[in-house]
Structure formats: C-alpha cells, structure tokens
Amino acid sequence: xxxxxxxxxxxxxxxxxxxxxxxxxxxLDSAPRAGGQYWRHRTxxxxxKSEKSAMYLQEVAQNPLIHFISGANVWSAxxxxxxxxxxxxxxxxxxxxTAQKLILATGAFDRSLPFAGWDLPGVMTPGAAQSLLKGHxxxxxxxxxxxxxxxxxxxxxTGIAAAGGTVVGxxxxxxxxxxxxxxxxxxxxxxxxxxxxxYAKQVRKYRIRIxxxxxxxxxxxxxxxxxxxxxxxxxxxxxxxxxxxxxxxVGWGFTPDVTLGGILGCAQKVDLDGTVIFNVDQNQRSSQKxxxxxxxxxxxxxxxxxxxxxxxxxxxxxxxxxxxxLAFRKIRKTLFARALQKSYPVGNGWKKWxxxxxxxxxxxxxxxxxxxxxxxxxxxxxxxxxxxxxRAGMGLCQGRICSRNVSEIVAGLQGxxxxxxxxxxxxxxxxATPISLGELSDGKSTK
Ligand SMILES: Cc1cc2nc3c(=O)[nH]c(=O)nc-3n(C[C@H](O)[C@H](O)[C@H](O)COP(=O)(O)OP(=O)(O)OC[C@H]3O[C@@H](n4cnc5c(N)ncnc54)[C@H](O)[C@@H]3O)c2cc1C
Numbered sequence: 149x150x151x152x153x154x155x156x157x158x159x160x161x162x163x164x165x166x167x168x169x170x171x172x173x174x175x176l177d178s179a180p181r182a183g184g185q186y187w188r189h190r191t192x193x194x195x196x197k198s199e200k201s202a203m204y205l206q207e208v209a210q211n212p213l214i215h216f217i218s219g220a221n222v223w224s225a226x227x228x229x230x231x232x233x234x235x236x237x238x239x240x241x242x243x244x245x246t247a248q249k250l251i252l253a254t255g256a257f258d259r260s261l262p263f264a265g266w267d268l269p270g271v272m273t274p275g276a277a278q279s280l281l282k283g284h285x286x287x288x289x290x291x292x293x294x295x296x297x298x299x300x301x302x303x304x305x306t307g308i309a310a311a312g313g314t315v316v317g318x319x320x321x322x323x324x325x326x327x328x329x330x331x332x333x334x335x336x337x338x339x340x341x342x343x344x345x346x347y348a349k350q351v352r353k354y355r356i357r358i359x360x361x362x363x364x365x366x367x368x369x370x371x372x373x374x375x376x377x378x379x380x381x382x383x384x385x386x387x388x389x390x391x392x393x394x395x396x397x398v399g400w401g402f403t404p405d406v407t408l409g410g411i412l413g414c415a416q417k418v419d420l421d422g423t424v425i426f427n428v429d430q431n432q433r434s435s436q437k438x439x440x441x442x443x444x445x446x447x448x449x450x451x452x453x454x455x456x457x458x459x460x461x462x463x464x465x466x467x468x469x470x471x472x473x474l475a476f477r478k479i480r481k482t483l484f485a486r487a488l489q490k491s492y493p494v495g496n497g498w499k500k501w502x503x504x505x506x507x508x509x510x511x512x513x514x515x516x517x518x519x520x521x522x523x524x525x526x527x528x529x530x531x532x533x534x535x536x537x538x539r540a541g542m543g544l545c546q547g548r549i550c551s552r553n554v555s556e557i558v559a560g561l562q563g564x565x566x567x568x569x570x571x572x573x574x575x576x577x578x579x580a581t582p583i584s585l586g587e588l589s590d591g592k593s594t595k
Pocket of ligand 1: 158183445449
C-alpha cells in the first residue's frame with residue numbers, strides 16, 4: 149500500500165500522479181476537507197488560480213484509485229517488518245494502517261513572533277484569520293490589521309476585504325525593492341507577475357492601504373501599536389503610532405512541519421532562513437528507504453513548488469522516470485523559493501518588542517523575564533536547558549510556536565548564534581499530535 153500523509157497541494161499532486169499510473173493510494177489528512185493550508189475551503193477557492201485546485205480536488209474525489217481519509221490525525225509512526233505502522237486518530241478512535249511506501253507532505257504552519265499583548269484575544273496569525281474565513285465562513289473581526297512579512301499577507305487581506313471586513317492597514321515589514329536581489333528567479337517565473345497583478349487589482353478594488361517597512365509591535369484591546377521597522381525588524385525610535393482595530397493578524401512566514409519524518413529518522417538540515425527542513429534528493433527521496441517527502445516540509449516555497457515536488461515524489465514512488473521538463477520546473481520554482489527567502493527575511497530586532505512580563509511561551513505562561521533569569525541566574529545555555537528550568541515549550545503545542553523564539557532569545561543573551569543542532573533538536577518531538585491517555589487506553593482497531 150502507498151500512503152500519503154497530508155492532503156495539501158503536495159500530497160494531492162503525489163496521489164494524482166500515482167493513480168494516473170494505475171496504482172492505488174490512500175491519503176490521510178487531519179483537516180476536515182482536502183486541500184491543505186492554501187486550498188482548504190468549503191465549496192470553492194476564491195483567489196488566484198482557483199481552477200488549478202479545482203482540478204486536483206475533483207480528481208481526488210472522483211478517481212476510484214484514490215482514497216481520502218479526512219479528519220485523520222497521525223500521531224505516531226514506526227518502521228515495522230512489512231513497512232510502516234501509522235497510528236492515527238479519527239473522531240476519538242485510534243486506528244493503525246500499515247503502508248509499504250510513504251509520502252510525507254505535512255506542510256508548514258505560521259511563524260509567530262512575540263510582542264507586548266500578543267497573548268490577548270484579538271491577536272492571531274494570518275493563517276488563523278484565513279482558516280476562519282475559508283474553513284468556517286467567519287470573519288476574524290470587523291476592523292482587521294494584517295501585518296508581518298511575505299506575499300501570503302496579500303491573499304489574507306484581500307480575502308478579509310472581499311468577505312466584508314475592513315482591512316484597516318496591511319503592513320509589510322520588508323521593502324518590495326528587495327525583489328531586485330533576485331532578477332533570475334523573477335525572469336524564470338513570469339507567471340508570478342500575473343499573480344502580482346491579480347492581487348494589485350484586488351488591493352485597489354478594496355482600497356487596502358499597504359505600507360512597507362512597518363509592523364505591529366504591541367497590542368492592547370482594540371488598538372495596535374504600529375512602528376516603522378529597519379530591515380532587521382528594529383523599531384525606529386519615535387515612529388510608534390496607535391491604530392484602532394478589533395483584530396491583528398500577524399505572521400512572519402512559515403515553519404515547516406518536520407515532526408513525522410523526524411520520528412521516522414529522515415535526515416534534516418537547516419535552511420537559509422533558519423527553518424529546519426528535510427534533506428531530500430532530486431526525486432524527493434528522503435534518507436530513509438521507501439519514504440519520500442514533498443512540499444513545504446522540504447523548504448518553504450509556495451504551492452506551485454509543492455505541486456511539482458508532489459508530482460515528482462508520486463512518479464518516483466511508482467518507478468516512473470522524471471521528465472527533463474518536470475525537473476526544470478522544479479529548478480525554476482526552487483529559485484523562486486530562494487528569492488522569497490531573500491525578499492522577506494526575519495531579522496532579530498523583534499527581541500526588543502517584548503516587555504519583561506510578555507509571555508514568550510503562551511501555553512505555559514513563561515515570561516521574557518523568566519527566560520532571562522534562567523540564563524543569568526540558573527546557567528541555561530540553550531533552549532532545552534531554558535525549557536527544563538522554566539517549562540517554556542512544554543505545553544500543548546510542545547514548543548511549535550515558541551521554541552525557535554526561546555532559542556533566539558537565549559542565544560542573544562549569551563551573545564552567540566543558535567547552532568544547527570539546537571535548531572534540529574527543538575523542531576523535533578516524539579509524538580506528532582497530542583493524544584489523551586483515554587484514547588490510547590481504549591484500544592485500537594486495525595485496518
Ligand atoms: C496557515 C497557512 C495559510 C496559507 N495560505 C496561503 C494562501 O492563501 N495563498 C498561498 O499562496 N499560500 C498560502 N499558504 C502557503 C501554502 O499553504 C503552501 O505553499 C502550500 O499549501 C504547501 O502545500 P503542502 O502540500 O506542502 O502543505 P499544506 O498545504 O500545508 O498541507 C499539509 C497538510 O498536511 C496535513 N498534516 C500535517 N500533519 C499531519 C498529521 N500529523 N496527520 C495528518 N495530517 C497532517 C495538514 O492538515 C495539511 O492539510 C498558506 C500556508 C499556511 C501555513
């Protein structure tokens with residue numbers, strides 16, 4: 149059996165490639181519907197190139213060789229004699245499936261940076277605002293500020309405006325002139341100009357005010373502090389202004405989800421942007437036999453790159469050679485992914501946005517002061533030792549949100565850089581999804 153974990157663009161493209169070559173494939177995805185982070189929706193995807201998603205979603209729904217299991221949260225995986233045992237939860241029931249070949253397409257999640265007030269109601273990530281809208285048809289607020297960095301802010305802001313919300317401001321921390329650093333990537337991806345044009349029209353249609361070099365650096369109920377920022381995200385002194393709003397949707401790019409591949413021992417490395425990703429070859433093979441990895445888990449690159457990688461993984465998995473045109477498409481999209489990293493860097497100036505009382509780990513309510521004390525008074529020297537002293541990263545999210553920030557803060561206090569080993573260490577956890585002892589002890593059904 150071939151099993152794909154993750155039903156976003158990469159997982160869907162892999163499954164379609166496998167089924168088109170006559171083999172059966174099962175997809176497990178924790179979301180209620182196929183499509184992943186970008187294409188998740190109730191009936192149709194509004195936005196750029198929605199017809200591409202329609203093609204994949206339709207084929208997955210109609211091809212009898214593709215079995216899609218939604219709401220299936222894979223919480224652990226292990227290699228067994230005849231393949232891989234994959235344990236997952238569906239509606240509180242624990243099930244196990246055995247697969248001979250695995251394609252991991254687990255995607256990414258929003259990266260958040262702490263600032264004073266980021267733990268208050270009214271602060272969320274752009275992904276959360278978009279998920280409310282696409283997944284549930286709910287507006288995050290009436291007056292919304294969208295801020296942070298990266299092109300993803302555009303679909304979020306225009307989506308909110310199209311649904312009737314007021315986008316009080318769209319604050320992109322970096323300058324658009326940074327794209328000049330990547331002329332080759334732009335020339336090789338002319339379709340991106342069409343996408344930019346699409347969003348430019350949407351921005352004009354909904355009269356969204358975009359300001360560059362600014363970001364949300366504090367929030368209090370119904371008002372945000374917007375500051376001018378250097379390219380390293382340092383606040384320019386005296387530039388702060390208060391802006392009334394109900395909600396701020398703030399995001400700083402994405403963090404690849406490497407948990408499942410990590411559990412299965414797939415080799416990882418640190419990408420240029422400091423994120424931990426999988427080391428795969430040109431055919432998306434991981435360091436572990438019979439495991440392929442595609443999409444954002446191999447590096448943040450957008451849905452087009454995820455589609456190409458998914459197709460390559462699916463074809464290679466069923467023993468079909470990769471055509472030169474598909475390989476070239478991957479090169480073009482990878483160059484664009486590099487350009488994204490150069491255009492939207494996340495510097496370390498954010499460390500000064502927090503007050504001493506600001507919670508850096510929101511699950512365990514650990515403040516900046518607690519972390520600083522663990523370094524200066526108790527001798528913590530990395531995120532792991534700071535975690536043992538303070539419990540930062542021990543809560544429900546298991547450090548998915550805070551561990552990178554804790555690590556950067558501890559390194560900053562010690563005047564050093566975070567090592568690659570530490571980055572890989574905090575990105576991995578032995579259990580992919582929280583599971584209650586009750587669910588575990590209820591016993592399991594086997595498929
Ligand atoms: C919150 C968010 C919103 C985004 N919105 C946009 C947008 O509007 N426009 C745009 O151009 N790009 C957007 N992106 C970027 C875009 O999602 C990616 O470029 C693209 O979707 C990557 O595809 P993927 O298949 O690699 O991963 P994803 O689309 O992230 O799909 C991964 C899938 O794996 C599933 N999964 C992960 N772990 C498990 C597990 N343990 N068990 C079961 N299932 C699991 C997830 O539920 C998810 O459905 C967004 C990204 C995020 C994180």
